[in-house]
Amino acid sequence: MAENVQAALKEAERVVKKQKTCASKTIDAVDTLIREIAAARKRILAEQNTDAGSVLQELHKKLDRLDLTSQLAKETKDLHSAVNKLSKALDKAFVPDICKASREVQFDKGTLNQVIAQHFYQTGRFAVGDTFVREAQIPDSHALKEPFSAMHEILKEIRQHNLAPALAWAAEHCEELAATGAAAFEFKLHRLQFLNTLQQHGPGAALQYARMHFDAFKDSQMAEIQRLMGCLCYIKRPTSSPYADLMAPSQWEEVAREFARQCCGLMGQAYESPLLVSVAAGTVALPTLLKLATVMAGQGNQDLKTCEQLPVELELGNEFVFHSIFACPVSRDQSSPANPPMLLPCGHVLCEQSILKIAKSPTRSFKCPYCPVEATRSACRQIIFPDLQ
Template identity: 45%
Template sequence: MELNNLKDAFDRVAKKQKLSCSKVQEVMDQIVQEIEKAIEMMQSTTLDHKSILAELKKKLHEIAPLAQLEGTQKELNIALSKYPKALEKTLNPDISKAYRNIEFDSHTVNQIIASHFYRQGMFDVGDCFITEAGEAEAAAAMRSLFQEMYQILEAMKSRNLEPALKWAAANSDNLKENGSDLLLGLHQLQFVKILQKGSREEALKYARTNFVPFAGNHMAEIQKLMGCLLYSDRLSESPYAHLLSPTNWDIVAEELTRQFCNLLGQSYQSPLSVTIAAGVQGLPPLLKFMTVMAGKKQEWQSMKQLPVPVELDKEFQFHSIFVCPVSKEQSTEDNPPMLMSCGHVLCKQSINKMSKNGSKTFKCPYCPSDVDAPRCRQLNF
């Protein structure tokens, strides 16, 4: 909602600016028109130039450019003066208010940062970091593994599939267990690449050698590839032209990255990137909360859990989490979510507290239903 208000304020400034520019252009056109008329008269008649200039001065005085521009410029200045205030109110520049003194495992944090550099192919920066952080031994293995992945991806950017095919063939069993069709995808790219060179016989030979193991589950894809043989000299104009799209390479490269990280026991995305992106989303409600709790800084520092629910996008939801709407505590094995007879959900400890350990019925906090604690059922997400 606050971002919508900020956008409205920006739109008002943009609208006023357009109006101001249009008015300036209109007045300038009027002035230019009168001056051109005066010049034309001076060139085409024998009239006294002084009288022509006097008439021009009169016309310009009637146009009154400053008077015409004053109104729109004033409105623009008012909108411009309000916009920085709206920015400051919505986008709080002092994010340190939401800072908490939390102890982190420095070894884990250093590994996450080094891993991020290596994932991006910034090996020199990663080496410098782990050396200064004293983590050289722990990060040496990580570097070599990500370096292999980076070399494979760089080769794919140059349309060289040999390193990727070699890695996928060596890990084919693990890829099958993960349900990945990466190896088939690489063979498809290589087949199309050979066919683009106009070598139909070589492409057919490659297909016979490499597509047989996939015939059982991927016959439809293989049949399409065989159809490409009929258009080897004009594949870009054929019904299979979509196989030439660079997007196909991007999709396979993404799958390779995902599977490579999976076999390393690493997440597909950099934990550092995910943490920062999630933090950016969660920062506004925390800043708003701290504005309300301006005089309770010490209480904020001692809290073990977030005091307010922070909604994140689905891309940051890696497992089910339930926060009791009454106690504001996250559910645990000892304090699981419980479904009440009315359909609402609370944590077990909240139900026990409201029912005096099941000795009496209680009213649901969200509807007027009477709830019998023994009839509540545990939910498993």
């Protein structure tokens, strides 16, 4: 799959080069044509006794010798050939009909519409979100929009190098930030404001700002404060100083991302749009699902669209693992507070519901499905995952 995509990308590069060459040759040909016609017209107008017919005949002969039409036809043909090769490469790299991987799953349309609207608001596309909310007739859309509207207003100010709104927000939510282990975020804002003051107004103003705001962080951020004081000595050559990383322009975008992350966290929302993550995960799983659909269709007795549970695990990668999980090897269901993972005396782990189904009774002994050791429900111990949702 990856090789086919790389081949398609190479064909796309060839198409781009051919298109540029074709456009350049076409412009040159048209300029030549205009130049020759203008010269013939000038000659006819300048010489009263000149036979216009003979001038036009000469023009036709000269244009025939230049053969501009054939040159343009060749370039256009080469471009069309490259586009056809790209089309074949894309067909080979991507499955044109992905509907084979779809399953008959019932969605709550209202909830899905809210997720889509939230995606637009979370990514700052408020005009599109308002139009979608209106056309989808989503109730209480103000509650969806308002938190993200305030967040993006502050993000806009941060990107314009104005930290005052962000500092006010951090001060207002300092207790909530401390409760989530993000108390250092307020210091990050003060640190960037100190550096901005240093660059804009000089060491005196920066030192005064540090005296006003750094005292509250002297116990937890002393090492970082000492580094910031070192910046005062290198104000005339910040890019070559040992503290160049602190003065890098990228600090503003990093603070903007961190603010969005903390703001979404306090709202009880994920930093990444849930819709965007779902689409990305589906994109990763799609090749496996398409292969699975083909295999199941060939067997004749199964259909991916109607099966209640996938017969294989889908590996999405670590970027899609957001908390500790346990999937029962028997039922393949993810554990939950109502169906926790249980450790058998033999060391194997099953979900509680699987144990009850195998034993058929809480007091009846049963054999572990992976080894011959017998156990009872009372002999199994629940396993606690600290971050299990």
